[in-house]
Amino acid sequence: MSTILEVKNLTIKFGGLVAVDDFNLDLEKGELVAVIGPNGAGKTTIFNMLTGIYRPTTGTIKLEGEDMVGLKPYQFAQRGITRTFQNIRLFANASVADNVKMAATMHAKDSLLQSFLRTPKMVENERELDEKVMDLLRRLNMADKADLLAKNLPYGDQRRLEIARALMTDPKILLLDEPVAGMITTELEEMAQLVVKIRKDFNVSIIMIEHHMNFVMPIADRIKVLDFGKTIAEGVPEVVQKDPKVIEAYLGGALNGNA
């Protein structure tokens, strides 16, 4: 396996507050890494740096050797890092199919003139895109909802649509920001299966932020635990789970052995 993403000494300060302090990550190709930690630990801030929304104060982000710091969010996406959002951000007034199609904009081959005239070539491209979209939706079990408006979808489907949309950009790395936030236990299981399937079928590396230990433990290769912007533990799920520092961060305060 080879390293696809290399993050070194990533630090960001907001005024006097160090939101993320010296975050390091070497992501292997096809790996699934989970970043966990209590609220306010700086997890989403890391995602915002990895997608160009925030510019880190110091540190480097290298995707397949290319320095990414200073690029704009859309350039991160174009180079192969896409994300989903913790607070769902769909194109609410567009249909499910259109939401996914919109994410293919950067791969579109039609020129402005072709689009204005709706040339046969352009129609053919649209048809191919349509098939690609429907294929993707079928793989995520959403094909029957293709023509519903995104805002009318049930909550769980909105989360899945976010993932479908991100996959349409053909990412090398997929960042999932709390994919099961607000879901019930049965949905948790479904989502876990979906994430495993995506990782295999779409050949992507995944970084995932999540609170739910039950969700993360069985599927993650590696876990990084953050607290107050600092990485306090790292390793395979079984080891991290037993780390006293992690237990302390999660349950707070001193813990006597019988917990």
Added chain:
Amino acid sequence: MKKIVLLLQKLSPFIGCLIFYIVVTVLRSHKIINGYYMQVLMFAGVNVMMTVSLNLVNGFTGQFCIGHAGFMSLGAYGSAVVTTLIFKGSHFTGVAQLPVFLLSLLCGGTVAALVGCLIGIPSLRLKGDYLAIVTLAFGEIVRALLRLIQPIGGARGMIGIPNYSSFGRILFFVALTLWLVRNLIYSPFGRAFIAIRDNEIAADAMGINTTKYKILSFCIAAFIAGVAGGLYAHVLCFIQPDSFGFTKSSDFLVYLYAGGSGSLTGSVIGAVLLTILPEMLRFLADWRLVLYALILVAVMLYRSEGLCGGKEVPFLKVKRASLYKEPIFGAKKNAAKNG
């Protein structure tokens, strides 16, 4: 047989336009429609183009431009300069007239689009209210500048513009605009616009260069507004800077939001109805403006999304290709019906 029906269905909007043209021409030649109403119809056409172009920016891309008459005046002056000053007042007849007119419209549109780019590049970084203020200021600056340029008449305006805009020509441009804009909306470009409108942060995160697409939408809209301005100048044969003030811009905003922003059908209906309505109400003398305003208030109260908000007539939209190529649900539905 089925093929012929399909073809007729595809051509129906064009056939509709043709029939409308013939009906109006016949009524005109029998003097049932007088010259004044012909002019109102032509203004309605120009207003449709203006509203559609404003819809592209405000309705589809989700920006807020309130100085759209500025682009219209640039187009009007740009094209009037070509027909009146460059081809000095010599009224072309017959074959030579059309190329000159088309060239002038192209010039008008290009001037408007170039200025649109120039304004758009710095100002489209702004959002919402701030962008509105910049575009408002832009409209006023254009008006003030046009008043200062003496060769084009200054504040007195430009007279002696040949009346090249006929009803047929305006109808043609309206149909062309609607066709082109519809095609654009249902293309990767249009989807990028709508993505920006619905969620700019998400659009950015999905690899859409939001600044680029916003400027593009702004420039295309400015071009259409410029051409509409050119047509307007050649209907009225007289233009002056003050007729493109903020009142004019706000008229287009009213047409857009009363018709339904984000709907091409709405733009057409809004612009046509609200251009003709004040004329129909003329028998009420001064009360007509009161009634006009009351009707607007009623529309906004009972249909806040506009008359056609979220709706589109079939020929102004394009269905998802796989919907009719590979009817996944259609097949199921039909099977259920048959069973």
